[in-house]
Amino acid sequence: MMAAHVEITRTRRDFLRDAFCGFGGLALASLLHEDAARGNPLAPREPHLPAAPAKAVIFLFMAGGPSHLDTFDPKPLLNRLDGQPRPTEFGDAKYQFIQKGARLLGSRRKFQKHGQSGIEVADLFPHTARRIDDMAVIRSCHGDSVVHSAAQYDLFTGRVVPGFPSVGSWVVYGLGSESQSLPAYVVMPDPAGALEAGQPMYVNGFLPAVYQPTMFRGGSRPVRNLDLPEGVSPGQRRETVRLIRELNEAAGGADDELQARLSAYDLAFKMQTEAPAVFDLAGETKETHDLYGIGAGPTDDFGRRCLLARRLVEKGVRFVVCVAGGGAGNSQWDAHGDIEENHLRMAGRTDRPVAGLLHDLKRRGLLDSTLVWWGGEFGRSPEAEGGKGRDHHNLGFSMWLAGGGIKGGQVVGATDALGLRAVEERCHLRDIHTTILHQLGLDQDKLSYPHLGRKERLTQVQGRVIEQIV
Numbered sequence: 001m002m003a004a005h006v007e008i009t010r011t012r013r014d015f016l017r018d019a020f021c022g023f024g025g026l027a028l029a030s031l032l033h034e035d036a037a038r039g040n041p042l043a044p045r046e047p048h049l050p051a052a053p054a055k056a057v058i059f060l061f062m063a064g065g066p067s068h069l070d071t072f073d074p075k076p077l078l079n080r081l082d083g084q085p086r087p088t089e090f091g092d093a094k095y096q097f098i099q100k101g102a103r104l105l106g107s108r109r110k111f112q113k114h115g116q117s118g119i120e121v122a123d124l125f126p127h128t129a130r131r132i133d134d135m136a137v138i139r140s141c142h143g144d145s146v147v148h149s150a151a152q153y154d155l156f157t158g159r160v161v162p163g164f165p166s167v168g169s170w171v172v173y174g175l176g177s178e179s180q181s182l183p184a185y186v187v188m189p190d191p192a193g194a195l196e197a198g199q200p201m202y203v204n205g206f207l208p209a210v211y212q213p214t215m216f217r218g219g220s221r222p223v224r225n226l227d228l229p230e231g232v233s234p235g236q237r238r239e240t241v242r243l244i245r246e247l248n249e250a251a252g253g254a255d256d257e258l259q260a261r262l263s264a265y266d267l268a269f270k271m272q273t274e275a276p277a278v279f280d281l282a283g284e285t286k287e288t289h290d291l292y293g294i295g296a297g298p299t300d301d302f303g304r305r306c307l308l309a310r311r312l313v314e315k316g317v318r319f320v321v322c323v324a325g326g327g328a329g330n331s332q333w334d335a336h337g338d339i340e341e342n343h344l345r346m347a348g349r350t351d352r353p354v355a356g357l358l359h360d361l362k363r364r365g366l367l368d369s370t371l372v373w374w375g376g377e378f379g380r381s382p383e384a385e386g387g388k389g390r391d392h393h394n395l396g397f398s399m400w401l402a403g404g405g406i407k408g409g410q411v412v413g414a415t416d417a418l419g420l421r422a423v424e425e426r427c428h429l430r431d432i433h434t435t436i437l438h439q440l441g442l443d444q445d446k447l448s449y450p451h452l453g454r455k456e457r458l459t460q461v462q463g464r465v466i467e468q469i470v
Contacts, residue, residue, distance in 0.1 A: 047441025053405025063325035064332025067380035068398040082106030105384035117409035124347040127355035136469040140413025140422035151377035152197035165205035168319035179316030183214035190326030191218030293352040371404025396422035434463030
């Protein structure tokens with residue numbers, strides 16, 4: 001009788017509460033079914049555009065902002081006006097630290113023509129200059145911010161604020177991964193420390209968490225705990241991963257973070273059982289080590305990371321970032337105090353590894369399918385800061401692209417006679433992004449994701465493909 005009495009006195013609130021749980025179960029089952037139908041979110045996908053030349057990207061990020069005036073954009077007039085005020089006809093520029101009345105600073109570097117193309121390159125890069133015919137130098141880049149953090153967000157995400165997906169995450173979202181035992185998107189930071197924009201510039205933003213990057217460490221062991229623990233067999237580890245998957249799915253497997261965690265566990269297991277050889281550079285010849293400057297003092301660290309980048313794309317990794325510069329100020333290309341000391345040191349660390357990477361990719365037949373991108377978040381000012389340094393400068397600076405179907409041995413655009421601003425064939429950072437996507441076969445309009453009621457994309461407003469180099 002008691003049971004009957006309880007059944008009779010159930011309220012509508014009780015009924016809706018219990019029914020809601022049932023509806024929730026049905027919804028969860030539906031979502032799980034949809035997830036199963038989708039399959040592996042990192043499975044390789046066909047590009048939007050047919051016959052795309054590039055399959056992978058290596059971004060050589062020169063953090064802090066290398067000076068275009070001392071690397072790839074010679075300015076004889078700037079040298080002639082060294083120590084004088086900037087002529088008024090060149091207009092004004094917004095800086096962070098340069099004081100009113102600052103004087104122009106000529107470059108102390110020597111420029112020389114290289115290769116069949118005869119492109120002028122500064123003596124900071126004697127090794128890279130030998131590869132100039134593989135490179136398209138873009139001298140007319142410009143961005144939206146003169147502040148490190150905002151400019152770094154702009155460089156990676158197409159926005160000057162955090163919270164948006166990086167170009168690496170967008171590429172993996174569009175194309176998936178060709179490797180089942182390595183991450184699709186890898187970032188190798190400089191061991192000197194974090195940058196002003198921090199990890200948010202590299203991450204997936206509002207894209208599903210499975211498209212986030214995997215951060216590698218510097219040194220000889222870029223991934224911790226890669227070996228199986230002592231006494232644990234591959235079969236035992238496989239059973240552990242299976243149990244974790246079952247527990248997570250029981251807790252609600254359609255959740256984005258849970259799915260990303262499951263993918264991470266699966267990937268970690270595969271890396272422990274299949275990938276250690278990729279990180280073992282000892283198997284490379286001495287000639288290859290010498291090519292990258294491994295074991296040669298200042299080039300050893302960046303050389304190791306460039307060689308690892310080649311080995312990663314060789315195994316199907318889609319997007320790799322190698323960062324040169326980290327920590328505070330002068331340990332980046334951020335030459336506020338002394339442009340000569342800073343750039344000689346930073347170029348001394350990177351020139352040989354960069355040239356070695358291009359040569360190694362080409363001789364292995366990988367350069368045609370691997371797009372190599374070199375540059376920083378901005379350039380440096382024509383005016384002197386504190387007498388010997390240069391301030392941040394976003395109005396005109398240089399980058400270069402090589403491989404991946406890029407037509408090398410040419411220069412795109414120009415800055416004015418002082419290098420103050422881009423004036424010919426101006427290329428915004430979104431144009432660089434659009435060109436990279438195009439070479440990978442991705443249409444900037446089709447590569448979109450619904451977020452807060454609108455279709456978001458990397459290029460925000462329409463970017464243009466730099467037709468001259470593709």
